[in-house]
Structure formats: structure tokens, C-alpha cells
Amino acid sequence: MRSPDELSDLFRASGRKVTPQRRRIFELLEGNSSHPTAESIYLELVKDMPTVSLKTVYMTLKELEEMGEVQCLDLGMGSSRFDPNVDGEHHHLVCVSCGKVRDFQLSQNWDLKLQVPDEMFSVSKAEIVFRGTCATCRVIGSRSVVENSDKVHIS
Amino acid sequence: MRSPDELSDLFRASGRKVTPQRRRIFELLEGNSSHPTAESIYLELVKDMPTVSLKTVYMTLKELEEMGEVQCLDLGMGSSRFDPNVDGEHHHLVCVSCGKVRDFQLSQNWDLKLQVPDEMFSVSKAEIVFRGTCATCRVIGSRSVVENSDKVHIS
DNA sequence: GATACATTTTGCACTAGTTGTAAATGATTG
DNA sequence: CAATCATTTACAACTAGTGCAAAATGTATC
Incomplete structure (x- = not known):
């Protein structure tokens, strides 16, 4: 996955907006090798942004996946895991x-x-x-x- | 997976009962290479047994899995697939x-x-x-x- | 810096798949 | 054939994830 800065540019370049929520999600994913679930990213996120919604996390992850910046893994453990290692x-x-x-x-x-x-x-x-x-x-x-x-x- | 007859014996030998529902599920799985979902097995089952419940299908599949007679596959398509090919x-x-x-x-x-x-x-x-x-x-x-x-x- | 507008966020309701509960049923054993 | 205890069933509950619409907010342009 690219750096938060690069991702921000990519997002803007494709007509997307870079909101604080998205920005923070980029940061939480950068170099994260724990294969987090959407839920676990959300739990980190609410610490800074108490009103953020899980839906936002899902949407951002889906966009990153569509852009090939993260991989969505289905390992049969109930919830999807996200992997920023795609290189x-x-x-x-x-x-x-x-x-x-x-x-x-x-x-x-x-x-x-x-x-x-x-x-x-x-x-x-x-x-x-x-x-x-x-x-x-x-x-x-x-x-x-x-x-x-x-x-x-x-x- | 073993034959319905062998499975019936195995079930009885381990203190389980062989109900018509289970027996029919064994038959539906035997030689089935379509990797059915619990739902699709259920849909076949209700044709013969109109009052059967989906829960029964899940329970029987789980037991077969625990006995190593079927494999449960999570391929990230929403529902689990079951594979009687375990040999x-x-x-x-x-x-x-x-x-x-x-x-x-x-x-x-x-x-x-x-x-x-x-x-x-x-x-x-x-x-x-x-x-x-x-x-x-x-x-x-x-x-x-x-x-x-x-x-x-x-x- | 203000404006306009499309994009995003959020809360909530909703779905699909699966599991828990408890009463009713029924297979097996002696 | 009766007793026992596993099993089935209906139904509610649960988890992961999505659809919707109103409100909020980035961003390009002036």
C-alpha cells in the first residue's frame, strides 16, 4: 500500500475527497501487518473520532481494495481481514x-x-x-x- | 466421505442416532462434487421432507465435519461450501x-x-x-x- | 476567502448466514 | 414395548456487512 500522502493525492486525482476519517484509516493501515478486520480498525478510529461510523470504515476499505491498495482476505474466520501488503x-x-x-x-x-x-x-x-x-x-x-x-x- | 450405510454405522457406534433427516443428508452428499452450501442441501431436502429445518442441516454438516467426513470451505462467497471429498x-x-x-x-x-x-x-x-x-x-x-x-x- | 456542489458521513434499518433455546419428537437399548 | 436421551423443530438472536437518505463537509472556482 502507498503512503497516506500518496493515497491522498490518488484519491483527489480520481475525484474523491480526503476526509479526516479516510486520512486516519490510511495511517492505521500503513505498515500494518496484523491483518485487521474492519471492526478492529474502527475500534482504533473511534479513539480519535468518537462519532465515526463503522460504515465509513467499510466504504474506505472497499475503495482501497478497488484501487488495489489493500487486499481483502476471507480466511473463514467470520470477518474479512485486510492486508495492506500488496506489492x-x-x-x-x-x-x-x-x-x-x-x-x-x-x-x-x-x-x-x-x-x-x-x-x-x-x-x-x-x-x-x-x-x-x-x-x-x-x-x-x-x-x-x-x-x-x-x-x-x-x- | 464414507457411504450412507457406513456413516450410519459410525453414527450409531458413537452414540448418535440415525434419523431419516441425517440419512437423507448422507445420501445427498455422497459423490456430490458441486460443493453445496447448507442452504442448497436444505433445498433438496425439503423436497422429500417438507418440515425439515435448516438448523438440522447445519448440525449434521457440523458433525460430519468434526468426524472428518466432509470438509467445510470458506471461500469468501458469503456462505460455507461443503466438500465430501476428503480422501x-x-x-x-x-x-x-x-x-x-x-x-x-x-x-x-x-x-x-x-x-x-x-x-x-x-x-x-x-x-x-x-x-x-x-x-x-x-x-x-x-x-x-x-x-x-x-x-x-x-x- | 466565500460559494456552490458533488461527495461523504452518519444513523438506522435491513439482509444473509448461522447459532442458541426450549419444547416436542423419536431412535435405540434392554 | 417402554424408558431414555439424542435430535428436531420453530423461533428468536446474533454477527458481518449493506442500502438509504438527510446532514455535513471537502474541493474547485471565482
Whole structure:
């Protein structure tokens, strides 16, 4: 994702307005590798702007997604996660214990798209989701049940 | 997924009861490669059992999932898809035009799990989602806009 | 800096998908 | 065939996200 300044210019250049809400959302996303939900961005946002609405967050994220500045991830955890890392192709590690999501780059240079015969299906995007347990949760799990802020209900 | 008969035995063996509703759901899933939603299974089910509830479908699917007899897929299309194919590791082709989902086997023998260093993250499952356009939709798309029963809203 | 106007924000109602509750039903076992 | 306890059902509730319209506010232009 571009910097808040660059995004502001881009927005204005395309006839969009740069409101304080949007500006702040840009800032909250910049360099954010926590794969936040719309809700979690909203919770940060209300700290500064008590009257902001969740709808605004959703709208801004959708625009950023349409502009290719963020990626919307559906990892089957109830709500969409947003990833400002869109420059390099990467994959995701999803911890089934704490729910944390982490970017992951393949070390081997596999071109996944080439796996699918083009006559059969024209691939525009191929992404791997690795599910498992992160290092932190493995340690915690081996000791005792500990409350984790990001804890997710695994049914 | 096992056959309805085998599933019935398994259910009984684990103290569960085999109701006509469950039995019919087993049958509807057997060999079903359409990756149905709970809703679409329900719609088939009501044809035979007019008073069946959607809740029953969800509950039975959840049990089958817990028993490892079906896989629940969250592909970011609003609702979960269920896949009775759990015997071989396979991946999914998701058509962004018509919403159809199709199983796909890698021809190359890549072990995705080995890509992630175990100290970093302990992978229990790795799945690739290929998004793009299926052969049918490509042809349709090159002609004109045609109504497709599985059409999905792409925003 | 003031003006005009389209864009945005907000609050609220609403949808879709899914789950919780509790009473009624019914499969299984002895 | 009766007792037991899982299951089903209807319905309400919940979560994530969207549609709507009035009010507010950036931005280009003067």
C-alpha cells in the first residue's frame, strides 16, 4: 500500500475527497501487518473520532481494495481481514488457536498458476492458506490454557 | 466421505442416532462434487421432507465435519461450501464469474507443508485457492452477458 | 476567502448466514 | 414395548456487512 500522502493525492486525482476519517484509516493501515478486520480498525478510529461510523470504515476499505491498495482476505474466520501488503505475491499462515494471520513468502520459486491448464480454467490469482499453530500458541498450549487476546473460537 | 450405510454405522457406534433427516443428508452428499452450501442441501431436502429445518442441516454438516467426513470451505462467497471429498489432498478452483467451485489436484508432487519452517509455524493443513474464470464462463463472457444460475455478485 | 456542489458521513434499518433455546419428537437399548 | 436421551423443530438472536437518505463537509472556482 502507498503512503497516506500518496493515497491522498490518488484519491483527489480520481475525484474523491480526503476526509479526516479516510486520512486516519490510511495511517492505521500503513505498515500494518496484523491483518485487521474492519471492526478492529474502527475500534482504533473511534479513539480519535468518537462519532465515526463503522460504515465509513467499510466504504474506505472497499475503495482501497478497488484501487488495489489493500487486499481483502476471507480466511473463514467470520470477518474479512485486510492486508495492506500488496506489492509482493505472498501467502498466509493462519493460527487456528489464536486467530493471528501472518504473511508468508514461499522460498521456492513455484509458479502456482502454471499448475492449472489454461483450457480448463484461467487463473487470475492463486493463494495458499496454511492453517496450523503459531510458535507462541504451541508453547502456550504445551503449558496450560492461557487467555489470549486474539483467541478465536474453534468449534 | 464414507457411504450412507457406513456413516450410519459410525453414527450409531458413537452414540448418535440415525434419523431419516441425517440419512437423507448422507445420501445427498455422497459423490456430490458441486460443493453445496447448507442452504442448497436444505433445498433438496425439503423436497422429500417438507418440515425439515435448516438448523438440522447445519448440525449434521457440523458433525460430519468434526468426524472428518466432509470438509467445510470458506471461500469468501458469503456462505460455507461443503466438500465430501476428503480422501485425497486437493485444492480448489473458484470461478469469480459463476461462483462454481471445483476440486483440483496438483500434478506436480509439491509438499506445501514443507515450505514453512516448523519452528515458525506448525502447519496442519495447506490449501491453495485458485481464483479465475472457468472454461464455460470464458466462452459466455466472450459473447454476451448471459444469466447463469450460479452467478455470484462480484463487487 | 466565500460559494456552490458533488461527495461523504452518519444513523438506522435491513439482509444473509448461522447459532442458541426450549419444547416436542423419536431412535435405540434392554 | 417402554424408558431414555439424542435430535428436531420453530423461533428468536446474533454477527458481518449493506442500502438509504438527510446532514455535513471537502474541493474547485471565482
